[in-house]
Amino acid sequence: MLTNRRSFLKQSTVITVGTAAVGPSKLSIGENKKMPKVVEPVIVSTWPFGKASNDEALRILTMGGSGLDAIEKGIWITENDLGNGSVGAGGIPNAEGVVQLDACIMSGPGHRAGSVAAIEGVRHPISAARKVMEKTKHVMLVGTGAKAFALKEGLETAQMPIESRRQEWLKWKSNQEKNAAKNHDTIALILLAPDGHFYGGCSTSGWAYKLNGRVGDSPIIGGGLYVDDDVGAAGATGLGENVMRYCGSFQVVSFMQRGASPVEACMETVKAIARKDPKGADLSINFIAVDKQGRYGAAGSAEGFSYSVTTTTFSKVLSAAALSSKDIGPVGGNRN
Ligand code: ASP
Numbered sequence: 456m457l458t459n460r461r462s463f464l465k466q467s468t469v470i471t472v473g474t475a476a477v478g479p480s481k482l483s484i485g486e487n488k489k490m491p492k493v494v495e496p497v498i499v500s501t502w503p504f505g506k507a508s509n510d511e512a513l514r515i516l517t518m519g520g521s522g523l524d525a526i527e528k529g530i531w532i533t534e535n536d537l538g539n540g541s542v543g544a545g546g547i548p549n550a551e552g553v554v555q556l557d558a559c560i561m562s563g564p565g566h567r568a569g570s571v572a573a574i575e576g577v578r579h580p581i582s583a584a585r586k587v588m589e590k591t592k593h594v595m596l597v598g599t600g601a602k603a604f605a606l607k608e609g610l611e612t613a614q615m616p617i618e619s620r621r622q623e624w625l626k627w628k629s630n631q632e633k634n635a636a637k638n639h640d641t642i643a644l645i646l647l648a649p650d651g652h653f654y655g656g657c658s659t660s661g662w663a664y665k666l667n668g669r670v671g672d673s674p675i676i677g678g679g680l681y682v683d684d685d686v687g688a689a690g691a692t693g694l695g696e697n698v699m700r701y702c703g704s705f706q707v708v709s710f711m712q713r714g715a716s717p718v719e720a721c722m723e724t725v726k727a728i729a730r731k732d733p734k735g736a737d738l739s740i741n742f743i744a745v746d747k748q749g750r751y752g753a754a755g756s757a758e759g760f761s762y763s764v765t766t767t768t769f770s771k772v773l774s775a776a777a778l779s780s781k782d783i784g785p786v787g788g789n790r791n
Contacts, residue, residue, distance in 0.1 A: 494651045497749045498525070498765040500644040501692040501741065503772045504539060508532045508644055509765035517767075522648030523562055523585065526656040530558075530581040533642040534658055537617055541640035544578055544613040545620070546660025551667045552624050554615040556580040556660050557674040559595075560588055563653035563684030570595040570674040577605045578613035581658045584674070586610070594676065598668070627664055638663035641673050643680060643690025647745050653688040655680045661695065671695025677705035686712045687746035689720070693755070694739040701728045707744050717744035718752025718776055725756050725778050741775060754778070 496516050498509040512529030520528070534543030541547065548554045558580035559570035569588025572595065574580050583605040587596050596604055606612070616624065641659035648654060657673040657680045665671075672678035672695035679695065681704035682688040689707035691698045698704075703724055710720035721742040729735055741755035743762050753762040753775035760775040 493649050494647060495749060495766060496647060496649050497745050497751055498529070498644070498646040499690075499743050499745050499751045499753075500529075500642060500763045501690060501743055502640055502642070503761055503763060504533055504536070504542075504640075505642055505644060506763035506765070506770060506772055507536075508642055509763050510770055512644060512646060513765050513767070513770070516646075516649055522646060522650060522652055522654035523560065525646060525648065526560060526644055526654045527579075527581050527585050529644050530642055530656050530658050531579055534579050534581065539640075540620065540638065540663070541660055542642050542658050543580075543660070544615040545617055546615065547620055547638060547663035548616045548624050549661075549665045549667050549669065550628075552616065552621065552628075553667065554620075554660055555665075555668070556658070557671055557679075558584045558656070558658040559674040559676060559680055560584045560656040561654065561676065561680055561682040561688075562588070563682050563688070566682075566684065568594050568676045570676060571601040571605070572597045572670040572674040573668055574598070574601040574605065576612050576615065577602060578611040581656050582610055583608075584656070595674065597670070624664070639671075639694070641671075641679065641690075641692040643673070643692055643743060645680070645682070645688035645690050645743060645745055647688075647747070647749055653682045653684055653745070655682045655688045655690055657690060659692075672698035672703065675699050677702045679704060681705045681708045683708050683712070685747075687717065687744060689717075689742055689744040691740065691742050692760075693741045697728065697732065697734065697738045697740050701731075703728065703740060703742060707742050711744060711746050716752060717746050717750050718754060720744050721752055721754035722776055722778070722782075725754050726782055729756060729778060729782075735780075743775075752776070 508529040512525035515525040537545035555573040645655040678699040689704040706724040738756040741760040
């Protein structure tokens, strides 16, 4: 729990990897009503491949684009990368050889959200999610309904799986036991925009060779992504089943609301899940977060998670803080 300041201070000595504040002095929200509210943007995304998306998001913001444009067009970069086996048309198919994509988007202003799950054949699921948010009364569309809506909105289609993924799938199919290696990632992109508001988006093809119709955490608001304009934003990557059962990104924002810094909030969420879950430290869950002061951070259930951070002065990949077994104590609050 977040009641013990000393335990936070202790953690922060362990988990200072790649956490920082970016010019809170530049935050001018509410300082002077006549001045334009211009905030130094902070863009954070999952994994090293997120850096190219961050850079595009910054370019869009610098050109005067909106926070939502920055999220959508930033994520396009990763969705367009056919070398990326876990996002977009280059994604690894499900067990039936079909690529089913999940995505969502959230706007701090208005607390709006849009989401698509298990959508097939649409090049930019993040755009479909944005259309759901902006053009419908709903938050989430799935499967054939999501695809039909996206096509009606004029979104581009794409052939998937690409041939190399189809060949891999055929091999996997003929030798499932040996090739059951877990393979999954997500681009979660969150940002504090120059307008002082938070925005976020997620896009993934999910867990490689998943069951047909499986939906992960990424399109679930509060699971793979959560934005609260009064607090900050958080996103997740890892085994969706272990994030969505705990409303992971919602928990991160909630910890920040109660005073935790972004890295503390990510780590407290990983710990809270690890303490309760029979899988303990073997959860494969990772979070990123940004708060109102422009501070950012990340943490994962194991070593190896890295994330990308971009501002107007730098763009870099950082190592996230990792859970250590001594952090969680006896594991498995829900073990039978
Ligand atoms: N969270 C995604 C899913 O479970 C995959 C990942 O981010 O690694 O679909």
